[in-house]
Amino acid sequence: MAILTAKDIHKRYGAVEVLKGVDISVEQGEIVSIVGSSGAGKSTLLHILGTLDRADAGAVTLAGETITRLDGRKLANFRNRHIGFVFQFHHLLPEFSAVENVCIPGWIAGGRKAEVRQRAEELLQMLGLSHRLENKPGALSGGEQQRVAVARALINKPSVVFADEPTGNLDSANARDLHQLFFDLRKQFNQTFLIVTHNEELAQLSDRTVVMKDGKVIS
Numbered sequence: 228m229a230i231l232t233a234k235d236i237h238k239r240y241g242a243v244e245v246l247k248g249v250d251i252s253v254e255q256g257e258i259v260s261i262v263g264s265s266g267a268g269k270s271t272l273l274h275i276l277g278t279l280d281r282a283d284a285g286a287v288t289l290a291g292e293t294i295t296r297l298d299g300r301k302l303a304n305f306r307n308r309h310i311g312f313v314f315q316f317h318h319l320l321p322e323f324s325a326v327e328n329v330c331i332p333g334w335i336a337g338g339r340k341a342e343v344r345q346r347a348e349e350l351l352q353m354l355g356l357s358h359r360l361e362n363k364p365g366a367l368s369g370g371e372q373q374r375v376a377v378a379r380a381l382i383n384k385p386s387v388v389f390a391d392e393p394t395g396n397l398d399s400a401n402a403r404d405l406h407q408l409f410f411d412l413r414k415q416f417n418q419t420f421l422i423v424t425h426n427e428e429l430a431q432l433s434d435r436t437v438v439m440k441d442g443k444v445i446s
């Protein structure tokens with residue numbers, strides 16, 4: 228069953244038509260990479276699918292909800308519950324510890340403090356970071372920071388994790404570890420991932436690649 232479906236997505240910025248009618252569908256538990264040359268519209272598409280940006284036309288359905296119809300608090304709640312994000316740069320909050328950074332979306336979702344904390348600790352343990360719970364992001368390596376960002380993305384058991392160049396800022400050994408982690412998480416939780424990447428290795432490991440060119444999916 229498709230967990231994510233987008234039909235005929237259009238987006239323009241001023242005079243530039245960035246997305247020219249994109250269709251995409253992702254099954255539950257799939258790991259799909261979006262690839263293509265710079266400026267093809269990959270990040271724009273990912274942001275629209277992940278509710279961070281709005282399409283000018285077209286419909287996106289995620290976990291049975293037509294998200295293109297949601298706005299305001301309903302949209303924010305939906306994003307918090309159903310969507311996890313991992314960006315190229317971790318965007319962790321520098322004043323909070325690793326475990327607090329992971330907890331924050333869980334607290335926003337209204338989870339009980341102790342339960343959220345326990346799940347955050349379990350996730351960080353699973354990601355090999357149990358010795359780093361109380362460290363602030365600045366004290367962690369790039370690979371560790373990115374794993375904390377993955378744990379944060381997972382805290383509310385999202386329907387889909389969207390990742391935009393998640394290993395673009397890592398050396399190849401750390402990148403490989405993070406890629407492996409995505410597959411481990413799929414195995415363990417049947418987690419769905421949609422990833423924009425220029426990393427050939429990750430694209431090849433994926434179940435499927437979607438190739439974009441000039442605002443369209445070409446294969």
Ligand SMILES: Nc1ncnc2c1ncn2[C@@H]1O[C@H](COP(=O)(O)OP(=O)(O)OP(=O)(O)O)[C@@H](O)[C@H]1O
Nearest residue numbers: 240243245263264265266267268269270271272423
């Ligand atoms: N907020 C914006 N305002 C104006 N133009 C934008 C905006 N966001 C993206 N664009 C333009 O849309 C086009 C597609 O950008 P996008 O970032 O989606 O491409 P991409 O395929 O992800 O590229 P890259 O691989 O370099 O990240 C580019 O020409 C970009 O300059």
